[in-house]
Amino acid sequence: MCGIVAYIGKKQAFPIVLKGLKRLEYRGYDSAGVALLNNGSLNIYKRSGKVSNLEGFALKSDVEGNAGIGHTRWATHGAPNDVNAHPHFSNDGTLALIHNGIIENYDILKKDLTSKGYTFKSETDTEVLVHLIDDIRKNENVWFGEALRRALHHVVGAYAIVVISKDEPNKLVAARKSSPLVVGIGNEGDFYLASDATPIVEYTKNVVYLEDEEIAVIDLAEGLRIYNIGDQEKTPYVQQLELELAALEKGGYEHFMIKEINEQPRSIQDCFRGRLNATEGWVSLGGIREYEQKMINANRMIIVACGTSWHAGLVGEYLIEDLARINVEVEYASEFRYRNPIITENDIVIAISQSGETADTLAALELAKSKGATILGICNVVGSSISRITDAGSYTHAGPEIGVASTKAFTAQVTILTLMALSLGHKKGMINDSKFHTLLAELEAIPDKVKTVLESNKAIEKIAEEYKNASNALYLGRGSSFPVALEGALKLKEISYIHAEGYPAAEMKHGPIALIDENMPVFVIATHGNSYEKVVSNIQEVKARKGKIVAIVTQGDKHVKELADHIIEIPETDEFLVPLLATIPFQLLSYHIAVMRGCNVDQPRNLAKSVTVE
Ligand code: M6R
16 A cells, blocks of 8 residues: 655746646555655655645645655555654655555564664664664665665665665665556656556656565666666666546546546457457457466466455356366365465466455465466556566556446456456367357446446445445345345445445345344345246245335346335346346445445545455
8 A cells, every 4th residue: 555656857846746646546545645855855755645735735835856756645554644654754854754654563563763873753663674774874885875775785675665875966876676666757858656557647658667675766867767666777667657637537536436437438448459250150268378278287277355345356267167167166265375275286376356465465475376377367457567577477457446436347257257257268178159159248238237337336325225224234146146246345434434234135044134134234136047946936025024225126127126126127148147237236336325425435443455465
């Protein structure tokens, strides 16, 4: 978590850094700060709360300077207040530093530095870094970039760091390990640094993604140099950004979340563009093509992910097991990495991650790799850490997802998993040509059907009005609609702070049914398919206990309509594809309830978009 931005060049740094921080605010928004170098003085402005608080505060001063570093924080160590906000500076005021990550051995380092006379102003783990660099700089008589490199040998943990020094105003030094960092090479001999490319794309498309344990030394006279922490120089690999600026704006919508919900017809289409042709009858995921036979022959596939991406993985399990008859396990990355799992060279481990930066997912992959498994990735963010450490993978191409609540990334992940299941199933001979063609055609029709679901927005808003004051909610589904129920519950709780749980519908009688009374809304996926009758029975059980039912049904359904308090119709589709449609009414419902409750939809409390700490 936390977002970092820096600039050095001829332009004024403050507006660039501030705008960048606003773009990165999804990564953390409890406090923010900037440090600016101006004519030999290093000025630091910090404020708790959002970047707009910092802006109001800093603009009371001159905020001049052609070099600056900025940070938006998601607190790990120390409360979100002005003092704990970054940048942190050395006791003599020469160095300022920003950091994203966690310094695990900060306690030992802090004791050591305190005994040497350094005073700590904040409760953060980060502050040890600036004092450590300062200590090495002075005692070993080296410049601050070299001091940073030497300091990293003492540091255990994750970091993306940028340091600025008033003694060397033409230089910025940055380093990364397990937290992302991108260098933008400007067109006017200037340079940008940021946690992701969104603050950079407006100024340049030429970027270098730093690798783990790499250090970027930016010198306005000599340009960009990259070293590893062993001090060997490396050739920077300059990539071209494909990101468009317009994708980072709200485009007339009130919130990013509702914009992203409405983008789904296009994002799903973009996801299968060039990968699916129903008329010609083929599906092809180019990124993993050379691994398909290995997947078919694998002992099993293990999907590792967190949060919404984990729910997508569960949908994938239903699809791949059913269509391709390959054994799939879905694991919370955070549990997998610590429970000494049995992994062999015949296993395929697939990470699913919107950001491609989730610390637990990354660590789970590293573990699997160390045991010889083939590791694949399904990521949205191009160039992200997960996409770079995997053997191969598929991008979801959903476009930037800014709202903290994941929406279009989920449907894109499910789309990739559907393509994967179809491709493997067909190649393995588990699906005959006729079924294959039918499913391809159905999948190709999904974007239009999503448009139809989105037309229910007004009706869903009315339903939201009725349940906006609920304290609890249950979500039920069966088969591949069970993960949709989990996802519906997660969406509601994370943005509206209503307690919600998802269950497989049949599990309700094993406990949750005790909660049902006239105040309990139960959201059920009751679409046509194998378990339709059974779900109808579950609905009756809820109604017998005076619970309120909001049911997602197949267009034209009469039976559930008679039982439910409200229905939301979705177009008929193959049962395998229902998750792609059924999830959308739940996204809209959560969105409207959160707006009605006055919640900050795009930046819910305590959350961050990218969880780069464990
Ligand atoms: O970037 P990732 O997909 O790895 O993120 C995983 C979770 O942190 C994420 O899905 C989280 O649960 C979302 N806020 C859910 O809306």
